[in-house]
Amino acid sequence: MLNEQELAAFLERHDLSPDARAIVMRIRSSEPSRRVRPGRGSMTCRYPSRKMGRIIQAESHTNELAAIYSWEFDETVHEFYDQPEPFKLPYHNGARNVAPMHTSDFFLISDAFIGWVECKTDEELAKLAVERPERYAQRESKWISPPGETFASQFGLGYKVCPSGGFNWNLLRNFDFLADFMREDCPPPSDEERSTVRRLFERTAWMPLHELLTVEPALTADAIYKLIVADDIYVDLSARPLTDEFARAYRDRQVASVIDANHATMPVPCTSPFKLEVGASLSWEGASFTVAFVKDGLVTLVGENGKPVPVALESVEQLAHEGKLAGTALEADVSAGMRDQIVRGACVSATAEAHRRIKWIADHRRGAAVSRSARTMRSYAARFRQAEVAVGVGALGLIPDFKLRGNRTPRYPEAVFEIIADVERQTRERNVRRTKVELFGDIRNRCKEQGLQAPSAKTVAKWRKHHVGVHEDALQFDGHRMAYDSKPWVWTKQRGFLPHGAYPFDxxxxxxxxxxxxxxxxxxxxxxxxxxxxxxxxxxxxxxxxxxxxxxxxxxxxxxxxxxxxxxxxxxxxxxxxxxxxxxxxxxxxxxxxxxxxxxxxxxxxxxxxxxxxxxxxxxxxxxxxxxxxxxxxxxxxxxxxxxxxxxxxxxxxxxxxxxxxxxxxxxxxxxxxxxxxxxxxxxxxxxxxxxxxxxxxxxxRIPYDAAFILSCLPTPKSRPQRNVYPGKGVKHYGEYYWCESFRSPRHENTDVPVRYDPLNMAVLYAYVDAEWQQCRAHDAPLYAYRTEREVRLASAAFRGLMLKDGSHREIRADQRAAFFRNLYDDERRLREERDANLAHELESEMPVADLSALPPAPRETYHQCEDF
CATH class of the missing domain: 3.30.420.10 (Ribonuclease H-like superfamily/Ribonuclease H)
Incomplete structure (x- = not known):
């Protein structure tokens, strides 16, 4: 990442306009405009970039993440930012002018390009080129976005579309594999390791990498990979993944170039459908070329301007497959095509029957008894000779074609199957599943109305089995969640990172x-x-x-x-x-x-x-x-x-x-x-x-399991991340006070401080005091002094479990407490009434008889309050 002086010099060197500089500075100083979220079939990634010193978001772990890897290890790329600020992208979509808000995937700052980057898969670009040709187009085998380029050009910046097919996945996988050995804290190879490798390569110029990993016990795998990063051992990282069994390790780069050049002069197998002999004419994207000569794995073409154009033999088939190269077709090998067709169409039982027939022919020639007639044996021998002449392999003529046996003519006319297809289509348009009986009845009624013979239920079921898939049926009537179990698996492709990793701890x-x-x-x-x-x-x-x-x-x-x-x-x-x-x-x-x-x-x-x-x-x-x-x-x-x-x-x-x-x-x-x-x-x-x-x-x-690591794993209280410092008591957490000596300072009393607690150890708490995290001890910390970490963890978990259960029975206990105190108040009222009655009786016995009706009644407010409770 560029510092201020390097950035100023970089912008001055590229002579950016004031508006472009303002855009660059604004993107560099702002956070991503949105947080990427995983979509259906897409896995998002948050990549910790060492070059950028920040987290870079990738909306896809195969396409956008590949772009991040390619920039992370590219010395010509200085900075890249994900999800930059959105902007209006005006263009004409064929029917009207639109200007949607657009957020590109990245903003790239490199020596060769400064501007916005949009990542798309090849399949998605092919689909968008048909749906929105004004937005995405392909020119000279390169995908572009004309509206994006128009917007960026007004500031002197660029806009490019990055397809998924443009990455070298072998190189990206190797970068990922060697990332730990490219770190600054990785120790360099020792002199002993370098001398051991030089001694090994004195006898040979190259060896398979897996053999190098095992040939010398003193040379560990870590040492070999560090030597590869230090370029003491040369491995072509773009050729094969390092985990591949065919990966090669060379003595140095010069030896590798010589060996690869020798391999390039060897005959290269090419299945080109065109004549590549000298003088043959080819058409390459509308331009005419003539084959000048074919040598050393290259085809040299001469255009109308007379300039030679070398093309690798491996590229001919690819260009022909893409429809960019056309020429005089080669004569087809009829016999080879027939052999391939017969072998592909032979089932297991047909192959076994052919083996039996070969054995019968051999036994019949020796005069041994066979279970077939002489006429049949003559027929088998004739088929063998005919196949030997036609396709070159006589045994292929003895393979029976069981699938063509029997009457293959449909029992019902084509109109019946059209009715079945029409009923199925209307059912899908209604988007409600119908029972098999109702579906079958509807088909029969329609056939009767048109005077056709109604098919059987077995015929209808067989038609649906061949035309309606299980996944498509569930997706139509039950939704994508219910249809997920029948969804075809996504098999691992050549492109992309290995889903479960390439090594332990990956x-x-x-x-x-x-x-x-x-x-x-x-x-x-x-x-x-x-x-x-x-x-x-x-x-x-x-x-x-x-x-x-x-x-x-x-x-x-x-x-x-x-x-x-x-x-x-x-x-x-x-x-x-x-x-x-x-x-x-x-x-x-x-x-x-x-x-x-x-x-x-x-x-x-x-x-x-x-x-x-x-x-x-x-x-x-x-x-x-x-x-x-x-x-x-x-x-x-x-x-x-x-x-x-x-x-x-x-x-x-x-x-x-x-x-x-x-x-x-x-x-x-x-x-x-x-x-x-x-x-x-x-x-x-x-x-x-x-x-x-x-x-x-x-x-x-390796990460040391010390106090610093433990502190980084501690959470904050969910209810209140900050706690008050009570004078003389400390901070309170889960009903327990925690204290450290810094709380003695008057400036911390009755103030809120951030705290972090240890779920595995209730004896300590960490408070951010005086610009550092300080450990606070619980009032009952000696209770935890002789317990292991596992015992404290289990005891704390059991306690929290009881607390959770305690909360679920809170209403029941409240009713029990209320009933208990109601009875208690009733007993209290009865006791007070008895006391008043005894007091009145004593007064009657000591005083002369008087008219008590004239006395005021005794106060009973307290009793009424108890009754009201």
Whole structure:
């Protein structure tokens, strides 16, 4: 990122106008105009850019994120900003003039380009070019936006469309893979490692990278990747991913260029449909060219102006496929086409029959007995000879074509099937599903009205099976959420990052689930309820990196605590973390934590469960493999009306929070991590350990589990982030006072200070006093002095669970208290009446008899107040 002096010199060098400079300065000083959100099938990303020193948003983790990677590691790119300020984009859409507000994806500042950048996929651009040709167009194999260029040109800036097909994904994947070794805090290779590599390459000029990783035990994977970054070992990062088994490591760049040049002179297989012999004529986008010569993997074309144009043989097929290159077609190999057609159309039973017929022919020639007649055997031999002449392989003539047997003529005329299609179309227009009986009856009635033979229900069902897909049917009548289960999977393409990562701690998933188990309090034995499990799982190895259980529903505290537990166990975090659209993952503290430790936060699209299949499988395996076999599991409560009193898990619960926490940890370590995973064909532990050995332990990115890290993971109180400092007592949190020596200063008394608390340790609290976070001790801190962190965490979670349950029974206890005090007031009134009666009796016995009716009545306001209560 440019500083003020470098920016001033850069703007002066490019001679930007005052308006353009104002736009640049305004974009540099402003925040993104909007926050990107995941759409259907699109995963957003928040990328912590070291070059920019800020978070850069990407609306797509395959297209826009690729652009960010290409700029992050490009020395000619100085700055790039996401979601710059919107502007009006006027253009004529064919019917009228429009001027919508437009927000581009990025604003780029580089040596070669300054202006707005809009990222689109190739498929989306092809569709937009048809729908809005005035907005997007393709000229000279380059996508442009004429309205955007017109708007930017008035300020002397640029506007370009960045298609997804323009990225070298091998290079981007390797940049991502080597990002940890490109950090400034990564130690450089040692002299011993450099000498070891020089000794290895004295005997050979190159070797496969996977062989280099294992040939010398003293040379670790971390050392090799650091040597690649330092250019002591040359690897063509744009050729193959480093994780590919065919990746090559060269002695230096010069050796690689010589070897690659030798490979370029070798014959290159090309399936061009045109003649590439000398003198052949070709048409390239309307211009005429003549083939001058073909040599060393290149085709040299000479145009009408006489200038030679070299074209690689590999590009000929691509240009022909895109329709840009035309010429004299090659003569087709008829026999090869027939062989391919016969083999493709042969089913399993037809191939088996052909093998049997070959065996019969061989046995018949030897004079052995066969189960077929002589006439049949002569027919088989004739077919064999005919196929040998026609297609070159006699066995292909013995393959029977079973699919052509029988009467293939439709039983019903075409008008009947047109009626079926018309009824189906009207049903879809009505957008209400019809029963099969009603649909079949409507078709029969229409056929009778036109005097046609009505089809059978089996014929109608067969027609719908071939013309109406399950997913399309569910999407039409039930919506995209109901149709999601039948939606075709999106298979991994060559373009894009690996969905589950390329090495351990590359991609991690975090999510929550409520375990199907009722828990009780350890001291009272009272049922508290079900517990929430928050898990962090490594996508590459499926290893559970950390987990956190609590009675509290999912929140930002759960997310921060599971990250804290991961660092405590492994001393590091993943470079990317994938979350869903829950509000606990969108909190400022969680995003600040991800940015502080340079983790890319990717948000899964809503209602797209396949994007989190790794977590869903873990939760399903945990419930079925462990929780559902424990005493007191709540599986039966899924059909609560069928649950009898004797089998009610709320009456049978015996598991406590600390017991299930220990059991979960043991089950993950002893069962889940050591069992073969269906998606890996190996155990998570084996894949995890092998990945660390092959792709590097990356010790320099370890995070120390110290007070500074713990402080960065602490949340603020949800109700009030700031608390009052009571003189002589300190700040109050959860009914407990916390004190530090800085509170003795009079300037802090009766003032509000920001506080952060530790959910795993109720003995301490942190307050921001005197420009630093200071630790405050609880009044009852000695109670926690001899407890482990796990004991404090479990005790705090159990206490919060009882508090949650306490709140649910508040109304019941209020009624009980009111009834108790009503009886108490009745007893109090009766006692006072008896006392007054005894006092009156004593007065009667000591005084002469008098007329008591003349005395004023005794005050009874107090009694009336009690009755009113």
């Amino acid at each position: 991609v991690a998933y975090v999510d929550h689930t409520e375990l199907d188990l009722a828990l009780v309090d350890k001291q009272l034995g009272e049922v508290i309820g079900r517990v929430w499990l928050t898990a962090l799982i490594d996508g590459y190895s499926r290893k559970v990196l950390a987990y956190y259980i609590s009675f509290d529903p999912p929140s930002g505290i759960s997310c921060m605590m599971v990250i804290r537990e991961c660092v405590r166990r492994h001393g590091r975090l993943s470079s990317k973390i994938i979350v869903d659209g829950g509000k606990e993952f969108a909190g400022s503290y969680f995003e600040i934590l991800c940015a502080f430790f340079e983790m890319q936060k990717k948000t899964r699209p809503p209602a797209e469960g396949h994007f989190g299949s790794v977590m869903e499988r873990l939760f399903g395996t945990t419930n079925k493999g462990l929780i559902h076999v424990l005493y007191g599991n709540t599986l039966i409560l899924q059909c609560v009306r069928k649950c009898s009193r004797t089998h009610d898990p709320r009456r049978l619960a015996i598991w406590t929070l600390d017991a299930i926490d220990q059991t979960l940890g043991d089950w993950f370590e002893q069962v889940y991590h050591t069992s073969p995973h269906g998606g890996l064909q190996a155990t998570p532990n084996a894949v995890f350990d092998a990945g660390l050995k092959e792709f590097g332990a990356r010790e320099h990115v």
